[in-house]
Amino acid sequence: MTNAIAPTNSAHAIPGSSARAGRGSIKMSARAVNVHYGATHAVKDAVLDISINEVTALIGPSGCGKSTLLRCFNRMNDDIVGCRVTGDIRLDGEPINDSEMDVVELRARVGMVFQKPYPFPKSIEENIAYGPRIHGLAKKGMELDAIVERSLQRAGLWDEVRDRLGSPANSLSGGQQQRLCIARALAVDPEVILMDEPCSALDPIATAKVEELIDELRGGYAIAIVTHNLQQAARISQKTAFFHMGQLIEYGPTSEIFTNPKVQKTNDYITGRYG
């Protein structure tokens, strides 16, 4: 993977943003990010910040590069053959594409929840314990048990599964599985959580639960979420970024984007005129 990037120290102005000030300070920042899949230019000069104690929503029509950009934040694109990422992405001011940054450490600090609930074909407990175990976060079984319990509690799943920690994770319902995957990511104790359409496979009740959960988690993490559900974005996010054809069109506080978009395309999209 060639990440020939010129570190840009001065922060770019984010096009279309009205204010840079937010609730939290910036945890991760992306500047001039370009992603190519072979000949496909999937992300064009993207710019995005993920801040502490905030949920940043990425919205836009299908195929506009939301997932691709999100995956840049923990370098999941590294493993895709033919994918080329350039640009400057930083975590706490450190460039993550730098050779100093270990990808294993990065992914421990920047956790990811995928679109479909994909638990490992193992027991509920083992699913949660896997991350801490490989990172050596817990030495003794008791410590590990504590991490499992805490993570499940934070994901709001503890009460439902406390009596069946040993049963296969596949036996959970879809919504429970998605929360399990969130708990699995939390167990590693990340600083940032990336979520790619976490509710797309869930019914309204499970969705509500996960949304509630995301809102609670906001207190301790910097969260970025990709969603097609505009109401969801409006409900749970503080910042919203609207993408179109690989380009960031508008970025700003969610309330402003949804009530008073500055760009016509954004307005068209949120009012359902296309997309």
Next chain:
Amino acid sequence: MRSNQLSIAVLALASVALWAGHASARDQIRIVGSSTVYPFSTVVAEEFGRSTSFKTPIVESTGTGGGLKLFCAGAGLDTPDIANASRRIKSSEIELCQKNGVSKIIEVEIGYDGIAIARSKESNSIDLTLKQIFLALAREVPTPSGEFVANPNITWKDVDPSLPDIKIEVLGPPPTSGTRDAFNELAMEGGCKTFPEIEALEKTDKTTYKRICQSIREDGAYVEAGENDNLIVQKLVANPSALGIFGFSFLDQNRDRIRGSLVNGVESDFDNIASGKYPVSRPLFFYVKGEHIGTIPGISEYVNEFIGEKAIGDYGYLADRGLIPAPSDERKLIRADVNAGKVVKLAAEN
């Protein structure tokens, strides 16, 4: 993790297995060679192992040619000590041996093997000449005008009016078998030579001679029944009109079910084969690597067991297994030669 431990254990096992491959010096005789001699050689080996304190020799059935090739590969202890052969060693093989440092080759003739042409006991015995056998089975046969045509004979009566009017149906070994080689050489070629014009060919055009005399028809009259002679015996019992071709020992072991045909008026029995009256018979040999005698324990004792009256004598246990003993004078000569340590020489050296 568990899978890591598993693979480490497996690797350890593999290295142990490899390490075990470095064996110490050999204390067991190794014999290779002819599948025709194999049944006799193994019986002697077993008896030898039972009656002496030596280990039972290992006998491989590799075929005569393959066996001699291994035998002549060198004089080192990783080469066999004895090669069984259903024919005499060729001069090219002696040369190979000498080139590789095997010069003390001791030849031991053990007796004779006959090739039986047999039928089920339910049908009458049949008397065939070599010429009739050739005419029935050759791919091409000569016409009175001296040309060669594809074999037109369908029944035995077509071959010779004196023979019964039944379809020619012969079960025999495939070309890969030593029995087939011997049959081609002794029966087919023998019948072939009875035509003077073909015999003349041997001098002038050897390839044509070989092709005419040693090609067996492929139109279904001759059925290749596989290497397994037992199978031929079973098929003969099931089909009384068919004839089968196999080693004499199989006839001897199955006398209650099948009977041998007369060839040139001679019955295939011990006496006729030993005296050479029965035409389809050949001598059997084994060759000893003189260099190994004294190094590998038991070689001389094994040879003595083999050539003793108890084994290859007229009433020896090999006769029970279908080996046809050589006449007793010949046996004496064999023993004298072996005891004198007579070594095989190239024709030029004699």
Next chain:
Amino acid sequence: MVDPRSHWQSESFKRRLRRRNASERRFRFFGVAAVLVAGAALSLLLVSVLSNGLGAAYRTEFALDVEFDPEILGIETPPPGEAVEILASADFGAILRTSLMRRFPEAEGRSEIRELTALLSRGASAELADRLRAKPALLGQRARIWIPTSDDVNFLLKSRESDSGANPSTRLSDRQVGWVDALMDEDRVANRFNSRFFTAGDSREPELAGIGGALIGTALTLLVTLAVSFPLGVSAAIYLEEFAPDNRWTRLLEVNINNLAAVPSIVFGLLGLAVFLGLFGMPRSAPVVGGLTLALMTLPVIIIASRASIAAVPFWIRESARGLGASPVQVVAHQVLPIAMPGIVTGTLLGLARAMGETAPLLMIGMVAFIVDVPTNFADASSALPVQIFLWADSPERGFVEKVSGAILVLLALLAILNGAAIMLRQRFEQRW
């Protein structure tokens, strides 16, 4: 517009429907017929092997009154409590002869006595020696002992059973048949279970021959095959599937591996001969060489099965593990391999089952051999079960027909166990998504 209802009810539509149903029935009929034919062929094989093979573990024995005369044997009676020392020269044959002659005093002259002793197995005296070794108290005693007969006696009894005794065909002389009848009248002839069949090495006497040596040879050989081909095959599969770059070379490699799996097994024998015997100077006929040779043959099978099995592990398993910060090796070792393992093991067992049935490669490295001693380690000369079957099938003695079927039964049972284990592992560990 045509009214669709009239279309569904039209004559031509009904005809099409009838034809469709008929072809459906035909297809099912052919399917059932195919299954029936295959089943019939299989049961025919089983019935014939079973009917022949069950006898393999039995042999005919005579109960003889044997006197262990220390004088004939040349053995001194040891002080009580000490083991008897049995010399190689001890003539147990003489003891058996005496016993038979005492029972049949009418046999006179060398040839008649030879006919009499020919009724016994050639290995009878060796077995008698074993009996004495196991029970030294017999020395100087007279005891009734079951002695194996030659296979001709066995065949006499068999042919009587099948031909309802009318005109039994036999290689025995009338006199010999008379003696056997006399013993039968005294209930001294029986077909008894022959444990030697499962423990002994090869022999040219059917009643003495056993598959023990071949079984152990097969076990040692397959152990080496497994130990070499499994780790190598799985590692190669993991590398090719998870780490190797997708370029011309790896594709070439892949094509070659697939080709190797289809190469005739004899070629691997030639390779084993050239490399292990020729280059490394390993011993002939040894299970270690057989195992390595069969490992070469099994390797492509395991690589292909493992690759398929690894490739079948869903992409998102790797994605999820990586997302949690697992390194590529951890992803494979912790998530991919455990999921792929049932498939890998199944492929390995099937590969081993195939290796177990091979004779051709073993021919080249000298394992197709007459070997009496049961091997005790990886470097001992040994044969293998299919080799034993092949050698016996080619023996002129008719007693081996039964032994062949018996050995085939054992081989089939082993194959069934291996394949059964493969199915069981698959069902137990298979993941359903």
